[in-house]
Amino acid sequence: MKANWDGPKWYIDTHSGTGFTQELGVKIPGSALRALKHDFDKFYFYEKDVGHFETLVETIDQETERSMSHGEIPDEEIPMAYSEDGSVKVMNMDCNSGVTYLAEHAGYNSHWFTFVDPERLTVERELIERLCRRGKMDILFNFQTSAFERNGSDAADHAHAKVASNLGEGFPVNGSAEDYVSYYQDDVFGKMGWKSVSRRMESERSNEWRYDLIFASKKAVALKIIDDIYTSDLKNDVAREVREWRAKTDTGQTGFGSFVSIPAVDGEDNGQASLFDFEG
Ligand SMILES: C[S@@+](CC[C@H](N)C(=O)[O-])C[C@H]1O[C@@H](n2cnc3c(N)ncnc32)[C@H](O)[C@@H]1O
Numbered sequence: 001m002k003a004n005w006d007g008p009k010w011y012i013d014t015h016s017g018t019g020f021t022q023e024l025g026v027k028i029p030g031s032a033l034r035a036l037k038h039d040f041d042k043f044y045f046y047e048k049d050v051g052h053f054e055t056l057v058e059t060i061d062q063e064t065e066r067s068m069s070h071g072e073i074p075d076e077e078i079p080m081a082y083s084e085d086g087s088v089k090v091m092n093m094d095c096n097s098g099v100t101y102l103a104e105h106a107g108y109n110s111h112w113f114t115f116v117d118p119e120r121l122t123v124e125r126e127l128i129e130r131l132c133r134r135g136k137m138d139i140l141f142n143f144q145t146s147a148f149e150r151n152g153s154d155a156a157d158h159a160h161a162k163v164a165s166n167l168g169e170g171f172p173v174n175g176s177a178e179d180y181v182s183y184y185q186d187d188v189f190g191k192m193g194w195k196s197v198s199r200r201m202e203s204e205r206s207n208e209w210r211y212d213l214i215f216a217s218k219k220a221v222a223l224k225i226i227d228d229i230y231t232s233d234l235k236n237d238v239a240r241e242v243r244e245w246r247a248k249t250d251t252g253q254t255g256f257g258s259f260v261s262i263p264a265v266d267g268e269d270n271g272q273a274s275l276f277d278f279e280g
Helices: 031-035 050-063 095-105 125-134 145-151 154-167 177-192 220-251
Strands: 009-013 020-023 026-029 042-046 068-073 078-083 088-091 111-116 137-143 195-202 210-217
Touching: 009 031, 020 220, 026 220, 031 042, 031 050, 042 095, 050 068, 050 078, 050 088, 068 088, 095 125, 111 125, 125 137, 125 154, 125 177, 137 177, 145 154, 145 177, 145 210, 154 177, 177 195, 177 210, 195 220, 210 220
Parallel strands: 009 042, 009 111, 042 088, 111 137
Antiparallel strands: 020 026, 068 078, 078 088, 137 210, 195 210
């Protein structure tokens, strides 16, 4: 982004979580805490769950230099929190309406990095199309491949309306995992004139849960950089980090004030279990 854009840089997180997340049974910083270490001018965090929202605000307040205050979005009665310097805003709302609103009202002088890390099928196709129409951003989408494969099967026709709201009416019923990923890349990003690269990921303990990191951009250089990271560094980087956090947990030297470790739940696979043991 720095190489391509001199103006303001914003980070948008559609599904922000609580600030920490879990990999291989180790509690590590999640997307929000990671992003806050980077040199963005503004940060917009969206989190629908009120408990997660409260935890996230408290975590930002405790784990970073930023001091957070609570408020409401004017006239909307939607809880939000903001940092004293105004650079961080956390909204307790559905990203589909919240981020659409931001895309329509925030002006065009900033370049965005938009991270979409959903739980289940919670990203309306309309939101992604709205973001593509705004342009001036790169999008990293943690695409829930297995969720689409299962809910898009013949046996799950009760879920097809939900799948269609995420993928569009023409989604491949009974498709393979590859069908859903390539459909999204071609039919959603491609039709908006965007290019994308994707990386297959699988959960640690089984190949029963697959997701794909789809990175979409209009900048060939950004696509090239991410593709290189996907194929060369990603797996080793994640493995190294998890090892480091495990060591810190064992010695109690966490580097984060309120850090505690959470043991893995045996046999549980919520689809977010690991970035570690993916194929390829
Ligand atoms: C996979 S977690 C996010 C993890 C986070 N990105 C991280 O790296 O730590 C998904 C989060 O999205 C929230 N969520 C689910 N549906 C949402 C929606 N429509 N809008 C905003 N947040 C949503 C959930 O409450 C949950 O905290």
